[in-house]
Amino acid sequence: MIKTDSNFNLLNSNINNLIKSTIYLNRNIEKCPTCSSKHYIKYGSFKGIQRYKCKECDKTFSSASNSLWSYSKKDPIKWTKFVEYVLERKSLRFCAEKLEISLVTAFYWRHKVLHGLTFDSIPAKLSGDVHIAKKLILENFKGCRNIIPSVRHNIWVVAAKDYDDSIIVKPISRCHWHLPSFNQKIYYLIEKETYIVPYGDRYISLVAKAHNKKRIKEVQSDKLIWSFQIIIEKWLKKYHGVASKYLEKYLSLFILFLTKKEINYMDLSKRLCIEFRFLKIRDIGKVNYKSTGVLL
Numbered sequence: 001m002i003k004t005d006s007n008f009n010l011l012n013s014n015i016n017n018l019i020k021s022t023i024y025l026n027r028n029i030e031k032c033p034t035c036s037s038k039h040y041i042k043y044g045s046f047k048g049i050q051r052y053k054c055k056e057c058d059k060t061f062s063s064a065s066n067s068l069w070s071y072s073k074k075d076p077i078k079w080t081k082f083v084e085y086v087l088e089r090k091s092l093r094f095c096a097e098k099l100e101i102s103l104v105t106a107f108y109w110r111h112k113v114l115h116g117l118t119f120d121s122i123p124a125k126l127s128g129d130v131h132i133a134k135k136l137i138l139e140n141f142k143g144c145r146n147i148i149p150s151v152r153h154n155i156w157v158v159a160a161k162d163y164d165d166s167i168i169v170k171p172i173s174r175c176h177w178h179l180p181s182f183n184q185k186i187y188y189l190i191e192k193e194t195y196i197v198p199y200g201d202r203y204i205s206l207v208a209k210a211h212n213k214k215r216i217k218e219v220q221s222d223k224l225i226w227s228f229q230i231i232i233e234k235w236l237k238k239y240h241g242v243a244s245k246y247l248e249k250y251l252s253l254f255i256l257f258l259t260k261k262e263i264n265y266m267d268l269s270k271r272l273c274i275e276f277r278f279l280k281i282r283d284i285g286k287v288n289y290k291s292t293g294v295l296l
């Protein structure tokens with residue numbers, strides 16, 4: 001019995017190593033993660049993962065360095081499952097119980113995955129007819145222990161969608177409409193010859209008027225943008241409130257939900273590992289999860 005168990009454990013660890021080495025096999029290392037030098041040499045391998053040594057700073061690193069999960073001692077089967085759970089919008093408590101990880105780990109992992117997704121959430125450009133709507137979301141200080149707000153302001157969240165179903169959804173400003181911020185975050189993506197269709201906001205209507213230059217076109221309204229306010233409110237409700245400081249990250253998952261693109265969580269998990277999407281824990285928030293707006 002004991003022998004079977006130890007064999008099983010060995011098999012499991014071999015499978016995990018195999019997955020890890022496959023994931024990192026084709027990863028391109030561009031530079032030394034310590035000093036950014038491009039002069040490095042191959043330096044053996046460990047558990048199937050190629051190691052390198054930097055000729056400038058002498059530090060060693062591997063194909064797995066600076067990837068999303070590089071310092072995780074947990075096995076890749078758990079990461080992959082976790083990515084699936086994030087896409088299914090499972091609660092952190094659910095993830096922690098199912099995968100036998102702590103709530104703190106689940107909290108950081110969710111942020112890593114969301115962080116990874118943010119890179120895909122910006123389309124290269126918006127063209128054709130571009131439909132734009134906004135939603136005001138009341139500021140949320142969940143987890144910010146030191147902030148006792150006397151007034152909560154609105155966050156302006158703007159969604160823009162083009163003929164090709166490319167969508168961007170971004171928090172633009174706090175309290176008031178801020179044109180420079182809109183320009184910087186969304187308008188730069190809109191091509192000159194596009195036609196902007198505004199939905200129920202006077203500031204967005206002004207932007208459209210200036211952009212469309214007296215052109216008046218009959219455009220069929222876009223269902224998603226038409227009901228954007230309701231959809232986003234419903235979607236955010238599931239998380240029982242998202243702290244405003246994390247709103248942008250959650251919106252990248254929201255975009256996936258909106259576009260309803262076929263998501264292969266295995267592919268996504270692999271991509272998140274390979275591409276340079278490393279997020280340092282100190283960038284997420286304080287270590288005490290009770291103070292970080294953890295969404296249980």
Ligand SMILES: [Zn+2]
Pocket residue numbers: 032033034035036037054055056057058059
């Ligand atoms: Zn170096």
